[in-house]
Amino acid sequence: MLFRILKNSFLKRPRSIFLVFLSITMGAAVATSFLGIAGEISHKMSLELRSYGANILLEPSAVEGGGFLREVDLPKIKTVFWKYNITGFTPYLFGLVDLTAGTKHERAVITGSWFYKQLLVEGEEPSFQGIQVIAPWWELQGGMPQDADEAVVGASLARRLGVVLGSRVVALARGATKPFRVVGIVTTGGYEEEQFFAPLVTVQSLLGKMGKLSRVLVSAVTVPMDAFGKKDPAAMSKEEYEKWYCTAYVTSVAKNVEEVMAGSRAKPIWQIASAEGALLTKLNSVVLLLTLLALGASAIAVSTSLMASMAERSPEIALMKAIGADRLQISAIFLGETLIISLAGGIVGYLLGDQLAALISQSVFNSAIKSPLWLLPTAMVSAFAVALAGSAAPLRRAFLIEPVKVLKG
């Protein structure tokens, strides 16, 4: 019987049914596309954010002097559990040298590093690692060193030494000298401007520290820290620890890298990690808020068109009440109607939203996304929620209809 009532009432008022359907579909479509690209946005944004600096610092764990990391361990970084989240890393070896350029002398920090080095690891895709990858913001006049005797000089050090591109600088350490050709001058606004950068191997041999590293900077895509991520892993139960380890918190990725670098201690660089986290969290809340607003708007639209049809249907409702329909039975008829519409609206909304998400992703991030399956239930739930929320006021109105007043005369 309910089915007959619904069927006939559908056929009777296709226009108002269509309006409700449209509102619900819109809501579900917007929810689907927003939530669909939300994950994508977070991912893309955190990738972009990676260019603002490394977020994990690896240092020798030995507290007092002399500790070094081993260069041979570096390729292992590409094999860890979170390897796909690690967008780049760079090893550093620091030392003090006396630099001579023409008639000028300066004592300065020499930094041995990778600039743009191809890394081949068995079983993994070849990748490029080095300063160019994890510090792309470097303002470099000239280029990066290609050969063992090429160097980049920090801008302020270069001024004091009076060197320009192509100048020769001789470095003296432990009684040995090594000539370099300046191929780049770097401006960063930071300590790099005081340093002298040369290829890692060259600096290792100059300082007599073959295969040794002072630190490694790692750049990883991570998820924002939440309450759980901030818990102390040492105090976690086995299940908790597993969950923590399998979530890409900056701390768990750091732990991951630390495990493969012998004698290392990994520390998140909190300024970067937390700024990123805050940004991503904000971004997610904005998307969530927009989604809720869109759903709210379509619930209001549903409510408005149901209200209008409720006014038109009040004699019918009054009659049903007069012959004994109670509130539950009245609700069943009207909610049944909107829920059926929302079923259709949810499915169509999902399909539309999916397309919309692909379109947005294509135009904003220039990449195709494959929307996850959970979006279908999400779209359905949004459609139902919109339908229910939109039905509340009309239903209240239906409850308030007094048969004696409507049926009079």
Added chain:
Amino acid sequence: MASMIIETAGLTKSYGEIRALKPLDLTVPEGEWLSVMGHSGSGKSTLLNLVGGLDRPTAGMLKVGGEDLLGRDEDGLARFRREFVGIIFQQHHLIPYLNALENVMLAQYFHSVPDEAEARSALERVGLGHRLKNRPGELSGGEQQRVCIARAIINSPRLLLGDEPTGNLDHGSTTMVLELLRELRVEERFTIIMVTHNQEVAAWGDRTIYLDDGVLVREEKKLVEG
């Protein structure tokens, strides 16, 4: 003596300043056909609505079938209406998008479960066996009113209320409807309370009460024949 299906004492209904029903004492024995007359605005519909659980009194006692209706909440009154009362309006008030059969089944649906065979036989009973699938718009006034009667009796009510059920009908259809009600009353043994402006229609009842400005001013009992 038959038991009283309706008992009121000091029954009052006011709409703000307007007192539609002054304190009214009325008893109706089970199985009676009671006609209610009075000029327009005298409170006839008001009385019928109170007795049918469609409206609540402002004051007074109202017992239907031995139960105090004042104790029921809104859904309780809805239950009372579907289990106890059949209503026939002057404007038949059928659902326009449902056919005759479905309109009758709707009352079954709210009462318990729709039973198509039973609904069909009720419509046959009122002489509409051939118009089951027609919508109200495709039926004459008299036919529509007979659908209403079928809907009103489908759940075997103890109380059948009619608010000028023949008000819109011509003489022929009026007689047909009244005869139908008389036959049905014999079979179903319900009590009828019928509001009418027509002396002739009122005369079909066992008793007629006259309301004037919310007050019961006079009653006439038909002499039992034979």
